[in-house]
Amino acid sequence: MSFLSRFRSKPNPRHPVFIRNRDAFLRVAHDTPINEFEFVVFDTELTGLDLRNDEILAIGAVRIRNLQIVAGDIFNSYTAPHRSAVNAQTFIHRITPQQLENAPSLANVLPNFVDYCGQSLLVGHSVGIDIGFINRAAGQLFDGQMTNPCLDTLQLAQTYTEKCWQHYYDRYAHMLYDLDSLSRRYQLPRFARHDALQDAVQTAYLFIFLVKHLQQYGLTTLKDFYHAGQSWRNIF
């Protein structure tokens, strides 16, 4: 994600949480077992996927400690978009204009979210998109960025598929990897509602499912999991 590099060179973010964030992840102990890390599984609601024009409408997140979802430690907030013209897209996300009316601005929400994440690693489904939007805003608003290492459940799912079906390469090429399809395939508890928090929780279920199954295949350290996702991509 080359757009990130623009911000990476900025030496002094304008908000203390981003300074703390930068310092926290200068060095990450990649050889530490994965269960010793804390994670924040998050999801955003966006007005669209265009990084230049679209905006964040909501951020939902839940924490994972000891590879257990901490149900009482959640983050959930709507954010008022800059462009007040909230179009039909919003209804797809089941966010009504009323919900956004009194929502705080992203400038208020973002530092709180960064603070909530603290030293946790980030997890998301296609996490690159979400962190891209967050860091674009962080750059514009605070000259900062979130440097937390990210794990992508989509990549973990591909790795898991590979491990399960080592002899059936031809079979998994056609599989769907969206959150709903994966949750159905792995028969995870599923939740009817789709807002940022619900999707974050659904992703958290997927995450602990995948991590614990991959542990059975011998993956142990953060590095193992990080590289697992990469190596899969090299197959194609």
Add this chain to the structure above:
Amino acid sequence: MTSHVGNPHSVPLEQVTEFLLKTLPFNTLAPSSLQDLAKQCLIDFFPKDTLIFEQDVTTVRHFYLIQQGGVRIFFKNEAGDTTLKDFRGEGEYFGAVPLIQETERANLNVETVEDTFCFLFPKEAFLHLVQTNPAVTNYYLRNMTQKLVNYAYAELRQRKVTPRTESALRLVSVPVGDILKGPAQMIAASASAQQAAIAMHAAHIGSLLVHDDNSRVIGIITDKDLRNKLVARGLDYATPVREIMTSPVQTIPSHHVCFDALLKMMTDHIHHLAVVDQETIAGVITTHDIMVLQGTAPLALFKEIVSRQTIADLYELAPKVPGIIRNLVEEGAKADNIARMITLLNDHLVEKLLTILIAELGPPPVPFCWMYMGSEGRKEQTFITDQDNAIIYRDPVTESEATAAASYFATLGKAAIEHLAACGFPLCPGDIMASNPRWRQPARSWQACFDSWTDSPDPQEIRNATIFFDFRGGFGDQELVETLRDHLARSARQKNIFLFHLAKDCLESRPPISFFRNFIVEKDGEHKNQLDFKKRGLVPFVDFARVLALKHGIKATNTIDRLRLLAEAHHIPNELHKETTAAYEFLMHLRLIHQLQMLENGETPDNFIDPGTLTDLEKQTLKEAFTVVGKMQSFLRQEFHMEQG
């Protein structure tokens, strides 16, 4: 759902609260306690075959509630042999025992049988809940708690029987005191019949209580008395009330429910009951008052049975008896009450039938009594089952009397059986019916018959004969049956070998240990998708009550009566009495509803239940009931000094 920025911890996850809201016993919690609990939840995942608890090794720090998936719970002894204890699935739990008993270490092994998600609650949160919520405490102490059972009944009624009427429950819930229309209307015993009629007419009522000079209630005078005893006999209108009243007046305590009043009226063939409140008569209730309360069906049927004049008339009535079951279920009556009602109606039917038969055949050469065996003998009949009946008659004195009796009762027995079959009571495949000469005997032969069973017991023969030990007198000379019962009650208690065999039979049946999904899990881990409700569920309770009743000389035949009498005489602990009664009533009720559904779907009622059709709560309650079977068996083992087996 919005949790405000800066205060992200204020709302627990909806997924957790929603799950708790549909899971016992958490759904009984106050909303605030539930929210507090949900906030402390950790959600964990265990792939298939993960050993979550290792017996004596794992330190238990959390209470585990299964959100999805399933676990196998097993015990390992020192030799390394494992015993399966349970399978648990969604909405069920583990870890409660070590937390409550503060043993720290797991008392059993818990292993996932499939990918499993659990909600974990910290020890402190769970213990706080147990200490502050009696409902939760009771639940985890795994008793057949009344609370749980009540939930289950309510659910059964709601789910399985769609009420056709709005005022359900009134018959079984409204105390008779509440339907009294006003104070009892009285008349002096010395007043004239005409004065009584004038007073009744003026008050628009059909009865007056009669008091003596000391204002003591000594009887009741009704429309019927005026008609039958005065007008029909052509007596003078000045005849004192005292001479035509019905005395004594039948009473019922004011706190008894209307259903009890109905039973009493039907049993005694009366239309009026005086309601007694703290030893004074508060008023009079009539059959009409009860009918207003929905109880029309049983009463109407009862009246029809009484009014029919020919046997052929009865044929069409008998099949209507099960029809009233639905009404009673809707009104919230428990299976035990319903069975007593059915018994009453069937008894009246048989009585009517035999009365007509005897009118045709002429009087019997010696007094006799019709006997019911098996479930009819225990007053536990619901839907029509096979006939189990017999005849006992007074010992003939002379040879000719013996011949006459044998031939008379042969005719009577055979005719009665055929008519009953025509009424819809199927013939007994085991031929335990009054048409079989073996079950149509003089009193002394019956005594000898029971003596031979109890003296030199052949295990197989005893097994076949158990239903005879539940005999009950029906139409005829009750004294004959009472004498036989007295004899058995006296003799059986000393027949140790006989009792031992009966008790041993009780231990043969292994209760299923659990349900898992739509299967029953047997002790050996085998899964089955059908449960023989009668054999596995009800029979162990019946057998238990029977063997102990025989051992302790208790003459009652009804299982619930037997259990109560056993407890009253301290032959079984109170706790066991409560549990067995609650479990047995629940099982009876569940079977009744099941059979009612089958009947309404046009199927023949049977005793097989597919666990897949049961709700979680029903499964849970059934599982508790099976635990009670285990407790009864341990009790019998101790009582009869049998080896652990």
